[in-house]
Amino acid sequence: MRIAYVYDGYYPSTGADAWQVLNTATALSRQGAHVTLVFPQEPGGVELTKDELLAHYDIQGDIDVIQLKSSNVGGRHLKKLVHSYTAMTLPAVCDADVVYSRNLPVIMAALKAGHKVVYDTYRPWPAQYRAMRLLFKRLFASDRLLGGFFHSQHALNAYRDAGIASEKLCVAHNGFHPKLFRVDQSAPEARLEIGMPEQTFTLGYTGRLDIEKGLLTLLELAEVLPSINLLLVGGGNDEAVLEKARNLSNVYLYDWQKPSAVPTFLRACDILMIPPSGTALKAGNTVLPMKLFDYFASGRVIVAPESPDTAELLKHDENAWLVKDVSIDELARQIEALRSDEDRLTQLTQGALDQSEQLTWDSRGLKLINQIEAWTH
Structure with a gap:
């Protein structure tokens, strides 16, 4: 399975989201998926090789890395939006079986581009902001949004309570090495x-x-x-x-x-x-x-x-x-x-x-790949 994980944050970073994304991508690769991680290069930053990125976090995995240059124009939100739509033009993304992301602009750009998409989040958005209930109901109504992985049952419940079909929702806890x-x-x-x-x-x-x-x-x-x-x-x-x-x-x-x-x-x-x-x-x-x-x-x-x-x-x-x-x-x-x-x-x-014992990154990777395969068949 070819998976394009598109992330709108910078590397290297001390943020938990950067750590979680890289661990998810490499865990999927250790389960046999061909994973390409696409992320932006911070303006004024240096381009990282795959080996440099993995060494910085002491993570092992066979992934491809594509780092897109960011514009110096506009604020962070505009940069995220531009990155999301630019990523959809990459051959590695166009040829992927699934576009995977935890970033909403990426999810919406991928759906608009006609890709099959998987969402990953810790946020109970529909419970936090009632206005987002309608947005997520519309997104998940698409056959191309295969499903979402949630880091806790607490988060999943917010989407289920918003009326999203349970078969599109799956808890997948994070892990450790x-x-x-x-x-x-x-x-x-x-x-x-x-x-x-x-x-x-x-x-x-x-x-x-x-x-x-x-x-x-x-x-x-x-x-x-x-x-x-x-x-x-x-x-x-x-x-x-x-x-x-x-x-x-x-x-x-x-x-x-x-x-x-x-x-x-x-x-x-x-x-x-x-x-x-x-x-x-x-x-x-x-x-x-x-x-x-x-x-x-x-x-x-x-x-x-x-x-x-x-x-x-x-x-x-x-x-x-x-x-x-x-x-x-x-x-x-x-x-x-x-x-x-x-x-x-x-x-x-x-x-x-x-x-x-049941909360390793590899356990998460196995659960993700099995569920994605179930959603795609």
């Missing part, structure tokens, strides 16, 4: 490797360091638990978060890390946090966050909010410790209780590892 998590390393050993105090109990978070991700909740937690360290790994320009973090002696800040380095930082933690805040879900910018799959594989306890987007994977007191909307003092009390309960920590760790 098992080879990156095969090292048996204790938390103190990992902390020594990255330059943190070895014996101090540590909470951790990886990802964008922005207010909308709920980071202020974690920083407030660090304030009321001075005997516990907080490890934050990721990029971000939110000065409110960064300044507060720098002013706390028990907070350790690290920049964005290459994927191959992230597991060591995760292993340096005793508990991995998804901030118990509804901010990200309400903003629509995070639904079943991708960090969760690495968290599962890391062999560490997960503490997360009780939330509709993670409910299909996170089970309280089985593979994670889920907290409701509680005060910082109550959250701190629960963290301290977990810290002193070795049996529960061991149980939650094993539950997370058991859950991770």
Whole structure:
């Protein structure tokens, strides 16, 4: 099967979408698909070879890469639109059996050009914006829009509730790379490797360091638990978060890390946090966050909010410790209780590892290729 994955974002990037796109494309290739990834070259940026792109992210896969030059004229939205329609003229796209994308302008351009199309998204658009219900009903009414893959049941439900046929909707969770998590390393050993105090109990978070991700909740937690360290790994320009973090002696800040380095930082933690805040879900910018799959594989306890987007994977007191909307003092009390309960920590760790076995990128690739073949026959 020939698949043209058309993406309107730039590479290299620290964004989760760039990571997810490249992992999906390479996972499809490892299932035997001939995948061509088409993306724009950032104005003033350099052209990347396939080998340079894959090496930057430490990903393996046999894909073709086409990088289209972007115009210096117009804003980002215009550039995305031009890229989407320009991509449809490429021989590799015209000859593909399926055009695959997570970008709406690409989906609409591909349908207009007469291609068979597959959509991939984490966003519950019809639930967030009622005006988009009609748009998606029209798009999915086309026989050429074969179907959509959704990163969570929570997202899929929004399209089903908008009246889109269930047979065109499929949940396909994101994943992790098992080879990156095969090292048996204790938390103190990992902390020594990255330059943190070895014996101090540590909470951790990886990802964008922005207010909308709920980071202020974690920083407030660090304030009321001075005997516990907080490890934050990721990029971000939110000065409110960064300044507060720098002013706390028990907070350790690290920049964005290459994927191959992230597991060591995760292993340096005793508990991995998804901030118990509804901010990200309400903003629509995070639904079943991708960090969760690495968290599962890391062999560490997960503490997360009780939330509709993670409910299909996170089970309280089985593979994670889920907290409701509680005060910082109550959250701190629960963290301290977990810290002193070795049996529960061991149980939650094993539950997370058991859950991770079915959540690899290759598992996702197999599900995608089987479903696309079913849709095309």
